Amino acid sequence: MHPAPSVILFSVLSGLGFGMLAWLGFGEPGVTGMSAFIFFFVAYALAVGGLLSATFHLGNPKNALKSFSQWRTSWLSREGCCAVAALLVMGIYAIGAIFLETHWVFVGIIGAILSIVTVFTTSMIYGQLKTVPRWNHWTTPPLFLSLSIFGGALMTGQIKVAMVGFIVVGLIQIAAWLMGDKQFATRGSSMETATGLGDIGKVRMFEPPHTGTNYLLKEMVYVIGRKHAMKLRVIAILLMVVIPVLMIWMGAHHDIKAVIAVLSHIVGVFASRWLFFAEAEHVVGLYYGKRG
Amino acid sequence: MTALPAKSDVKLGLVIDLDTCVGCHACVVSCKGWNTENYGAPLSDQDAYGENPSGTFLNRVHSFEVQPEQGAAQTIHFPKSCLHCEDAPCVTVCPTGASYKRAEDGIVLVNEDACIGCGLCAWACPYGARELDQAAGVMKKCTLCVDRIYNENLPEEDREPACVRTCPAGARHFGDLGDENSDVSQLVKERGGMDLMPELGTKPVNKYLPPRPKDTGNEIDILAPLLAPVATETTGFLGWLDRTLEKL
Numbered sequence: 043m044h045p046a047p048s049v050i051l052f053s054v055l056s057g058l059g060f061g062m063l064a065w066l067g068f069g070e071p072g073v074t075g076m077s078a079f080i081f082f083f084v085a086y087a088l089a090v091g092g093l094l095s096a097t098f099h100l101g102n103p104k105n106a107l108k109s110f111s112q113w114r115t116s117w118l119s120r121e122g123c124c125a126v127a128a129l130l131v132m133g134i135y136a137i138g139a140i141f142l143e144t145h146w147v148f149v150g151i152i153g154a155i156l157s158i159v160t161v162f163t164t165s166m167i168y169g170q171l172k173t174v175p176r177w178n179h180w181t182t183p184p185l186f187l188s189l190s191i192f193g194g195a196l197m198t199g200q201i202k203v204a205m206v207g208f209i210v211v212g213l214i215q216i217a218a219w220l221m222g223d224k225q226f227a228t229r230g231s232s233m234e235t236a237t238g239l240g241d242i243g244k245v246r247m248f249e250p251p252h253t254g255t256n257y258l259l260k261e262m263v264y265v266i267g268r269k270h271a272m273k274l275r276v277i278a279i280l281l282m283v284v285i286p287v288l289m290i291w292m293g294a295h296h297d298i299k300a301v302i303a304v305l306s307h308i309v310g311v312f313a314s315r316w317l318f319f320a321e322a323e324h325v326v327g328l329y330y331g332k333r334g
Numbered sequence: 335m336t337a338l339p340a341k342s343d344v345k346l347g348l349v350i351d352l353d354t355c356v357g358c359h360a361c362v363v364s365c366k367g368w369n370t371e372n373y374g375a376p377l378s379d380q381d382a383y384g385e386n387p388s389g390t391f392l393n394r395v396h397s398f399e400v401q402p403e404q405g406a407a408q409t410i411h412f413p414k415s416c417l418h419c420e421d422a423p424c425v426t427v428c429p430t431g432a433s434y435k436r437a438e439d440g441i442v443l444v445n446e447d448a449c450i451g452c453g454l455c456a457w458a459c460p461y462g463a464r465e466l467d468q469a470a471g472v473m474k475k476c477t478l479c480v481d482r483i484y485n486e487n488l489p490e491e492d493r494e495p496a497c498v499r500t501c502p503a504g505a506r507h508f509g510d511l512g513d514e515n516s517d518v519s520q521l522v523k524e525r526g527g528m529d530l531m532p533e534l535g536t537k538p539v540n541k542y543l544p545p546r547p548k549d550t551g552n553e554i555d556i557l558a559p560l561l562a563p564v565a566t567e568t569t570g571f572l573g574w575l576d577r578t579l580e581k582l
């Protein structure tokens with residue numbers, strides 16, 4: 043799949059933002075006043091900034107309001123509804139914490155749950171797609187959720203939780219890569235099933251339907267070299283997991299080590315998310331002889 | 335509403351004959367011609383006369399080569415447009431309700447006035463049957479020429495999809511696949527019509543007729559004995575030349 047910058051930016055930033063909101067909602071850290079303002083400001087900037095960048099991916103954003111209507115069937119619609127609900131409920135909680143120095147525990151818990159559910163709905167937008175076998179796998183929701191929850195833990199200063207959590211993230215990520223590499227073959231779609239001509243023999247592309255490119259090829263038939271992907275996987279794991287864990291282990295707290303941990307983690311998640319798209323093979327590539 | 339209708343008894347669709355398709359792309363052109371000036375936004379082209387032309391099409395013809403275990407490879411031309419799936423994944427993923435499947439005849443359509451151009455439906459379609467128009471920013475797909483098949487302003491023989499009407503080889507058939515006795519259903523039964531990527535569970539309405547078995551190229555023509563070479567040894571001047579050259 044084409045690794046569109048707007049979608050990568052959206053899913054990484056809003057994932058972190060909602061992860062932060064979840065911790066804040068559970069009262070960790072139980073800040074009030076000015077320091078609460080700073081935490082909520084960062085969390086909202088990430089979550090809302092991410093959502094806004096996603097609208098750059100739309101061909102026709104003027105109808106955006108309609109996308110709240112189909113929550114009964116569509117994960118994308120559910121994501122929109124949950125995101126708005128989470129932001130509203132956490133907004134109420136934030137007002138209490140910032141201006142009234144009180145924590146409305148019940149409101150916070152509801153907001154935190156909504157924030158986590160939002161990240162889950164994001165993961166299901168990809169996880170539901172049978173056409174992209176690598177995504178259509180049980181590892182997709184845990185990957186998104188663990189990145190959001192433990193990234194949020196780091197950003198809200200729960201560094202011990204973050205350290206252990208990042209190790210979990212690393213394991214899920216590696217599992218997702220290794221199992222993902224086999225998913226396309228396991229699902230069993232091939233040029234033979236795509237064309238129905240397998241009974242006759244082995245099928246290969248003779249002539250594509252058009253000499254140039256088209257929307258399908260640009261959007262869904264992104265091909266990335268194996269070596270290139272391997273290198274990026276190593277970089278992603280180092281930045282996203284290994285360096286932050288080392289920094290925390292070495293005692294990061296309100297110092298340069300903490301800054302390195304946060305920046306390294308975020309850049310690592312970008313690399314991981316870029317690969318999430320670039321490595322995902324859509325079955326339509328079979329009609330163009332571009333898979334396996 | 336992007337929930338699928340419980341059941342549509344009428345299942346309008348196409349039957350595409352891979353045996354007779356000659357790969358002329360006439361259906362591609364007629365589809366674009368009709369649909370660029372009728373239902374919804376036009377089908378735009380980008381850089382049409384430049385170095386890297388591309389554009390929106392609702393129907394495209396691929397060509398494949400199939401190599402049987404024995405005998406010669408076969409070239410098969412393969413038209414592909416929306417299959418109007420019964421379990422259309424493109425419909426249920428749509429957040430706005432723009433994508434829908436009609437209960438009355440099973441046609442899958444996009445209401446462009448509600449589409450946000452998110453492209454998720456194109457991701458959900460296994461067959462590459464949906465393209466986001468780069469000028470209009472809305473999703474385009476085969477309408478089964480809904481504005482022809484019921485159009486009483488057209489002469490009766492034109493009330494079928496443009497691609498079907500145009501095909502010079504008669505490789506595209508239109509009809510009700512929900513009715514067992516319809517011509518298209520009979521054709522599917524006779525020729526063993528098949529689904530594309532059945533493993534994905536989309537239950538396409540459109541069916542493809544496999545190519546008929548080909549001769550293997552090993553059978554010798556009945557006239558062959560008469561065509562056997564008469565002289566096996568060369569004689570006379572040519573024979574002498576042959577022998578002399580061999581010795582050199």
Ligand code: SF4
Nearest residue numbers: 416417418419424459
């Ligand atoms: S062919 Fe694709 S666009 Fe058409 S109904 Fe099936 S899934 Fe949807």
Ligand code: SF4
Nearest residue numbers: 428449450452453455
């Ligand atoms: S591109 Fe349009 S029709 Fe397709 S899912 Fe998005 S809103 Fe629905």
Ligand code: SF4
Nearest residue numbers: 365476478479495497
């Ligand atoms: S039925 Fe109409 S819209 Fe669909 S492929 Fe044929 S000509 Fe194009």
